[in-house]
Amino acid sequence: MKQADPVLALDRAFELAGRLAALMEETLAARGLTTTQAQVIFALNERGPLVQRDLSQELGCTPRHVTTLVDALEATGAVSRAPHPTDRRATLVSLTEQGEAAAARMAGERQEAARALFGHTSASDLRGFVTTVDGVLARLEEFVGSRCARDPGRG
């Protein structure tokens, strides 16, 4: 019998997490993209051209890693580098037309996936799901915060 058990809910959340991550990874891999490379395209599509330093903040990775990511995306023609207009140290990374097309396609796939996965869920269940997840995300922040207070030096 199915109980209303927090542990059951957490297990389902982890199950969903794993499957979604796998789905995303496979979908992107079919387009020759890493999850992190896709994040670059997403960030540039959201925020416009960015300096590599800003990209590293956006992605939460090292500036050195941004070099690798942009190298790869430039090689496939998804992004281009250009000198920064005023700061000659900096490099401005922009989506190419092809990169914008990739961003648009990814947005479409997101909608397709959303319809496939949540399209048959009733409006009230959908709202309930979002509300519950929002609550869990808020508690997650508290939980991580309290753990960091107990165990300093970790994230």
Place this chain on the structure above:
Amino acid sequence: MKQADPVLALDRAFELAGRLAALMEETLAARGLTTTQAQVIFALNERGPLVQRDLSQELGCTPRHVTTLVDALEATGAVSRAPHPTDRRATLVSLTEQGEAAAARMAGERQEAARALFGHTSASDLRGFVTTVDGVLARLEEFVGSRCARDPGRG
């Protein structure tokens, strides 16, 4: 205003997925464990001693990788290797007392996290969440199946 939008729900699901994965990874790293190494301990705790070949099936990784994982866990004293009683090719991997303690501690942490994250969610919201996720997981299987039919050669 918050709509009942499938795309919003999917975005929240991805957000939760990322945070949960990070939480798990950090928690395990603090114990010196990889996610996959923890899976080994979990599998042995659930199913009892296993031959390495069975572990590779359970984890969905190569037999070679199991060697690496068991090497690491054996080095820290969490598991031990023993000859298989009847098949002299095979190696039986078991949890040590220390490994069982680790499994028990991880189970406790799972309950702690479940209470922290879902403990304040009402029983009916909890049931709704589990039901919705179960539905989404079912559609996910269909969705992945249909994609594989369109795009053979990709698991």
Place this chain on the structure above:
DNA sequence: TATTGTTATACTCTATAACTATA
């Protein structure tokens, strides 16, 4: 001949450190 586990090797993702050019 098929299977279990291993040695040897390599690839991907990401990080740290040292260096160059510019600010």
Place this chain on the structure above:
DNA sequence: TATAGTTATAGAGTATAACAATA
């Protein structure tokens, strides 16, 4: 002196291929 990006290097996680011992 500080900052943006790079070259050089390293480490973790995982894979494929060839091989030994056993079935």
